[in-house]
Amino acid sequence: MACINSTGEINDMARKILAAITQPASLEQVALLSGTPLYRIRSGVRELLQAGLVEQKDQLYLATAAGFAAHSKPVSNNPAASPAK
Amino acid sequence: MDTAIQEKVHSTFPRxxxxxxxxxxxxxxxxxxxEDFQGSWVILFSHPADFTPVCTTEFVAxxxxxxxxxxxGVELLGLSIDSTYSHIAWVRNIEKNFDVKIPFPIIADLNKDVATLYGMVMPGESKTETSRCVFVIDPKGLIRAMIYYPLTTGRNTQEILRLIDALQTSDKHSVATPANWKxxxxxIVPPPKTTExxxxRMTAGYETPDWYFSKKSL
Structure with a gap:
């Protein structure tokens, strides 16, 4: 997972995306606002959609209440780590 | 096309x-x-293995x-039959030893899914590594060029840049490009298709040594 770890914490990429969609925005706008390649935005938003942190209306994306809450939480020391093997 | 033939075609190299x-x-x-890359050109390229010398020079290049x-408007996407952990360690090693940051993603194709799909493994060379393949994919998702180099020989990234310039010029101006074009x-203006x-064409103002061969500046 690029944006969310196994305990549901989000990483910097997710924060960038969520910060860019406090208002409805297209993926292209998010890429532009966050200075991130479009392919990473598409992949990250897909993950955030699956986690219920983002919702889609037509071609626009908006952070959900859970997305806002996740974005407001303090940064973890262990952002996107997988469980230890 | 017959289904059996179709399956055979799809199980070999892309076209x-x-x-x-x-x-x-x-x-x-x-x-x-x-599909995340839709709308961009993509250079999908494979290398034999992380932490090998020729591949390291290629990644720097x-x-x-x-x-x-x-x-x-081109995104790079690397691939080898190594794990994400190996890729991360190698990328960090390249940065440490050569002061070069690798800005593009690298596919961890441990189960050879993509390598098989794209015909990147050449059993005559190695059954466990991908050869040095390059696939140029256009914004519509079509394969526009393919290059295959053997394990021993590092690729020329300036040629890859030239290839992208040539493809994009051909698309934009409906022309072709001659050997070693920069x-x-x-x-090259496409040859005429009728005698008329x-x-x-002979009087159209192009540089035209003969009716089938016309060049022009853009």
Missing amino acids: LNQPAPTFEVETTHGTLRL FAQIAPELKRR PGEKV EAEI
């Missing part, structure tokens, strides 16, 4: 001007699908042309 086989993969930039490619040089067009 020029055919849709690039789709995939969803783990990379050093997270889970990516080919690809990283060096990455800004030029970005200006042309941006700024004359391009051939007649007109």
